[in-house]
Amino acid sequence: MADPRFIHLRVHSDFSMVDGLQKIGPIVSAAAANNMPALALTDQMNMCGLVRFYGSAHGKGIKPLVGADFWVQSDELGDEQFRLTLLAMDNDGYQNITLLISRGYQRGHVQGRPVIDKAWLGEHAKGVIVLSGGREGDVGKFLLKGNRQMVEHCLAFYQTHFPDAYYLELLRTGRPDEEVYLHMAVAIATEFELPVVATNEVVFLTADDFDAHEIRVAIHDGYTLMDKRRPRRYSPQQYLRSQEEMAELFADIPEALENTVEIAKRCNVTVRLGEYFLPNFPTGDMTTEDFLVMKSKEGLEERLEFLFPDPAVRAERRPEYDERLDIELKVINQMGFPGYFLIVMEFIQWSKDNGIPVGPGRGSGAGSLVAYALKITDLDPLEFDLLFERFLNPERVSMPDFDVDFCMDRRDEVIDHVSEMYGREAVSQIITFGSMAAKAVVRDVGRVLGHAYGFVDRISKLIPPDPGMTLAKAFEAEPKLPELYEQDEEVKDLIDMARRLEGVVRNAGKHAGGVVIAPTKITDFAPLYCDDEGHHPVTQFDKNDVEYAGLVKFDFLGLRTLTIIDWALGMINPRLAKEGKPPVDIAAIPIDDKKSFALLQRFETTAVFQLESRGMKDLIKRLQPDCFEDMIALVALFRPGPLQSGMVDNFIERKHGKEAISYPDEKWQHESLKPILEPTYGIILYQEQVMQIAQTLAGYTLGGADMLRRAMGKKKPEEMAKQRAGFEEGAVKNGVDGELAMKIFDLVEKFAGYGFNKSHSAAYALVSYQTLWLKTHFPAEFMAAVMTADMDNTDKIVTLVDECQRMGLTVIPPDVNTGRYRFSVNEDGHIVYGIGAVKGVGEGPIEAILDARDRDGPFRDLFDFCNRVDIKKLNKRVMEKLILSGAMDRLGPHRAALMATLEEAMRAAEQHAKAQAVGQVDMFGVLTEEIDDVKKAFANVPHWPDKVWLEGERETLGLYLTGHPINQYSSELRRYTSGRLCDLHPTSRDTVTTAAGLVIAARSMVTKRGNKMGIFTLDDRSGRLDVTLFSEALEKYEELMQKDRILVVSGQVSFDDFSGGLKMSARELLDINDARERFARAIRISLDEQRIDERFFPRLCEILEPARAGVCPVQVNYRRPGSRVRLTLGTEWRVTPTDQLIDDLRVLLGRERVELVFD
Known part of the structure; x- marks a missing residue:
């Protein structure tokens, strides 16, 4: 260490979350620019940034010092918490700080934050240096209180547990009482012969960052900047001061500076990164390697019997499977990963044994035959040309990574099982960090600056809600943003501040699927972070850092589609059993079903996994897939690269014989590539094909070919020059013309950028096919399951009900007598709306209804219902919602009568319950009031008008189910229009057509030329019409373009190539009142x-x-x-x-x- 004058020992990054503005990279870069030889990162109560700090610091030649700022509580100060900074001198100290942080989170928040007990410090003192916390530490607080006795008491504790490792911390950041405290601390240090140390409690990089940091803190604390109640805990001086500035600041206390250097020398922690530590898998007397071989061979035998029931065919095909299995097992065992495969095999098998749906695999893992044999995946990699080396490359050591999909509802059961098997202290989920994203940061900054809600809302709404949206991208996408920014000073100030905070870590959560299993306790590798109650521990290192720290990540992903398939089979198989038919095994359905592909070719793929978007339907319509290989291609083709490059067009033209098939190009092709490219009509679509071309043409090993694929993806000139030379040399050795080889290399390189992992595409295509097959053969059960999965999303339910009607399925209102919590299918094959989807009716009331019905059978009427259901769980408001939704239609004459009689029925039920409770009996000992006696006459009221009836459905179900608002207008609409929507046909440019309907969807968008346009959809129950308003018409009629409005539109009707239906370019819009005034x-x-x-x-x-x-x-x-x-x-x-x-x-x-x- 070359004569440093000062080392920063207390620095917060944005990982502190409650304060700290800067990311670790810029902090380390700034320290390096100031020639600081060492630096401590001491975020508040966490070490979330440790791994990247450690790596970044070493990369800049800076010694990383490991530690954290702690909130502490003790009996001496009662409810008043204080602060200490702990630094690790060695790996024992690092372990102790890890344990202290974890304990603080595991016991739950105290006064809104994780806190440790002072007594715990004595248990975890080894290898730890303590900085006293300045005026915010316990000693500092007692000094400022003038309590000499407690000062001595505290110092005795630290001198006992941290001899030569406790430093009185001095700060000069211009905050209240700092200088008073400093003089007291220096005096007490002299008296007790204690060392002092200078810090600056750094929370931002430069003094100019103070305002942005104040806003960052105010966002977290929930105050506006001008709020007088807002705590002012920071000063503009808490930036990363240079060594010279700190030396000048503490020139009068040189030992405080010298001790920073001394502490930096004392701290020597080695964090082991880049190694892998797997838990031990129980294998009895066998080695892990031998056990894997045994299980793989047993599993392959089962698979071959399923794939090739004919023994002769099986014997013929066996050698290629045996050879592939031996190759894979050799690589897996040589690389030291047999335990990984066995761990994944076990929890997948446990899930299947316990009826938990598991996906067929996803990602490159589907390329492993060992995984297929162990039933980790369900796709035969040999049948679909999936490559093991794409998953595990013996020439590039990296951990295998299986992404495993489980049923959403039961994923946590699998994680619990793993925790039980390997020990709860050895299993944890992984942290994920939420940052201040573009839209949210504008809202937050606007609120903290005190701007009116409407002002901030107007700006925020201009930022597109797309995933990964940034303010920079928003300025390109929405022309109004830069316009406002230049014109309005307040908007400019708001956006400028939002830019400074964009991307700052705001909070922590739980990664969707990542789980780590350690060979020992998780805390031997990473500190833990918990929720406010101390539950649901996660590692403080994110998914990338936790692997770098040595823990192996397993992805337990929840896939909603598996839940849908499970729910659908739960309705299908009981029905088949009643009919004496065998159950459906979704893993055994044929993948060449003609009816399913006919449905696919009609692009009727709403609710089909991955195939339901408008763009995908367009691709299906053009491609007309007729085999499973085409479905695999669909998933790979439907991405921006292939769509924009023209690859998709070539693929489609070649499939339909409109373009000659060549391997891969008509000028530059080689016959040996035909078997590789034939499934994709000569197009290089998959990464696996890139690898196979290199292997076949240039003699690459598949491991080397995987390195080539990666190099092509990264496009590094030096690496590519090396690969070109190697490819040419290998091709010439194989007897291929050098010029031809290089032309093919160039083509491969071009397409490699668009190439997709076929293993992933094939695995997801299988799930897509399973949902397609269910929709084809069991449409009602499938759609009921899909609607259950989306019951909280009203817009999606509306789309799905429309799809049911298009499919000829009947969806009937919820029914307390036949319905369930979920959507279900009755004996007539009708879909019964799920009672759980009725707004305002929770699980408790539904449970009470189903309990009463299951116990004593269907309800006879409203009075019987009120008598038998626990009224404590069903209040009047809930029952009103049930009536409005149609769920009680069978319990009375009509909804108006049910609503008018409800109070009387509830009162009668209450009287009956009281009579039962007091045992009101007559002289013969019989209850005087039986249920039948409670029954009263229904109120004699007229039916509700259609409008009221339908509005009730819309309020409770989110849609009109048994009617349509357009019905009451049908007679007059005939006077305004050219006919029903189903009767319209394309017109010439000069011909104006008038149509009418209910607006069911409306949106505005900006064209590539920057012009605004509006699009909305009309529905009149006979059909639908997409209507476009271009900028001039939109400006005039935008206010009318609102959902649920009846509109009369005039314009030119044309054919819509995508939907196969019609669309209108509108010239004029009228609402129903304007139309009546004009025409009546x-x-x-x-x-x-x-x-x-x-x-x-x-x-x-x-x-x-x-x-x-x-x-x-x-x-x-x-x-x-x-x-x-x-x-x-x-x-x-x-x-x-x-x-x-x-x-x-x-x-x-x-x-x-x-x-x-x-x-």
């Missing part, structure tokens, strides 16, 4: 003398009054015996014929006595 000649009401009394005309005036000032005349047809007269009210009584007016008149007069006149 009058509103006509019919009266007779029986209906007229002294209250009639005042009520009629009351109804007409709000609608006056319109242009539509009111006609009155009056009839009495022997005479009839028609009169028109004066012009002052002309009205706007709104829905409200028509509804009110119909209530007063009767539906048939109010009509719009068009002739």
Whole structure:
């Protein structure tokens, strides 16, 4: 260490989460630029950044010092917490700091944060240096309180447990009481012969970062910047001061500077990185290697019997499987990974034995025959040309990585099993960090700066919600953003500050699927982080760092589709059993089912895994896949690279014989490549094909070919020059012309950038095919399962109900007598809406309903329901929701009567319950009130109007299920339009068509040219029409383009190449009221003398009054015996014929006595 003057021993990165602004890279770079030979990272109560700090510091020639800032509690200070900084002198110290941090999290938060007990320090003192925490430490607090006795008491504790390793910390950052404390601390240090040390408690890089850091802290604490209650805990001086600045600042206390260097010399921690430590798998008396060989050979035998039931065919095919298995086993055992395969095999087999659905595999692991033999994967890699070396390359040592999909609902059971098997202290999930993303950071900064919600909302809404969106990308995507930024100073200030905070770590969570299993305790490798209650521990190192630290990651991923398949089979197989048919084994279905491919070719793939997006349907329509290999290709083709490069077009043209197939190019091809490229019509689509071409043409080993594939992906000139030379040399040795070899190399290099992992594509194509097959052969059960999975997503349910109707399936309202929590299928084959999808009805009430029904059978009526169901779990509000949704339609005359009778039914049930509770009996000892006696008559009320009925469904189900709002307008819409949507046809440019319907979806977008356009979809129950408003029309009609509005549109109708339906470019939009004003000649009401009394005309005036000032005349047809007269009210009584007016008149007069006149 070359004569340093000062070392920073207390530095926070953004991993502190409650403070700290900078990422580790810039901190280390700044330290290196200042020639600092060492640096400590001491984030608050965590070491989340340790691995990347350790690596980054070594990379810059800086000695990394390992430690953390702690919050501590003790009996001496009661509820008042204090701070200490702990630094590791050696690996014992590192281990002790790890354990202290973990204990702090495991016991749960105290006063909103993880805290350690002071007593724990004595248990974990070995190898640890303690910095006293300055004015915020226990000694500092007692010094400032003037409590000499407690100062001595605290010092005695530290001198006992940390002799020669306790330093009184001095800071000069301009915060209250710092200088007062400093003089007291120096005096006490002299008196007790204690060392002092200077720190700067660094939380940002430069003084200019102070404002941004204050906002960062205020975001975390929930204050606005100007809030007088906001704690001001930081100063502008807490930046990464240079050695010279610190030397000048503490020139009067040189030993405080010297001790920073002394401490840095004392701290020597070696963090073992880049090694792998696997838990021991129980194999009895056998070695792990031998056990793997045995299990693999047993498993392969089972697989071969399934694949080739004919013994002769099996004997013929066996050699290639045996040879491949031996090669793989040799590599796995030589690389030291047999335990990894066995661990994965065990928890997958346990899951299957316990009825937990497991995916067929994903990622490159599907290329391993050993994995297939061990039933880790379910795809035969030889059948689909999947390569083991793409998964595990003997020429490049790296851990194998199986991504395993489990049923979403039961994934945690598998993790629990693994915890039980290997020990709970040895198993943990992995941390993930949430950062301040573009949209959120604008909202947060705006709130903290005190801007009005509307102002911030307007800016935030301009940022697209796409994953990975940044402010820089948003400025390119949305022209209004840079425009506002330049025009409005407040917007500029907000965006500038948001840019400084964008990407800063904000919080921690749990990785979706990562689980680590250690050979010993997890804390031997990484500290733990827990939730506020001290539960659900995760490693403080993220998925990349935890592997670098030596722990092997296993991905336990939850795949919703597996849950859907499981739910569907749970309905299908009981039905088949009743019919005396064998159950469906989804793993054994044929993958060449003609009906399934016919459905696929009609691109009817809504709800089919990975194949339901609009773009994918377009690709399916063009490709017309007719075999499983085509489905594998679909997954690989539907990516930006292939779509934009023209590869997709070539693939489709070649498949349909419109372009000659060559291997790979008509000018440069070689016959030996035909077997490799034939499944993809000569197109280099998969990474495995790149590897096979190198092997076949240039004699590469598959391991070497994998290195070539990686090199092509990275595009490093030096490496590529080396690979070119090697490829040419190998090809010439194989008798291939050198020029041809290089031309093919260039083509391979070009396509390698677009190449996709075939193993992953094949595994996911299999899941896609399984859902396609279920939709084809068991449509009702499949769709019911899909809707259950999406029951919390109203928009998705609307789409799925529409798909059911298109498929000819009937979806009926929820039903307390036949329905379940999930969507189900009744004996008529109808899908019964899941009661769990009714808004406002929770699991508790549904459980009570199902318990009562399962116990005593279906409910007879509303009174019976109220009597038998536990009313404590079903309050009046819940029952109203059930009535509105249609779930009680079988329990009374109609919904209006059920609603009007509900209170009486609940009251009667309550009386009955009280009578039972007190044992009210007559002289013969029989209850005086049996259930039948409670039954009362239903209220005699009229049916609800359609509008009320449908609105109730929309409120509780999120959609109109038993009717459609358009129905009440159908007669008048015929007067405004060219016909129903199903009757429309394309028109010439000059022909205007008028159509009408309910807006079911609407959105605005910006075209590539920067013009805004609107797109919405109309539905009139006969069909649908996509309508486009270009910029001029959009500006005029944007307010009308709202979901759930009835609109009349005029424009040009044309054919939509994608959907196969029609679309309209609209010129004019009218809402229903505007259409009536334009087209209706009058509103006509019919009266007779029986209906007229002294209250009639005042009520009629009351109804007409709000609608006056319109242009539509009111006609009155009056009839009495022997005479009839028609009169028109004066012009002052002309009205706007709104829905409200028509509804009110119909209530007063009767539906048939109010009509719009068009002739």
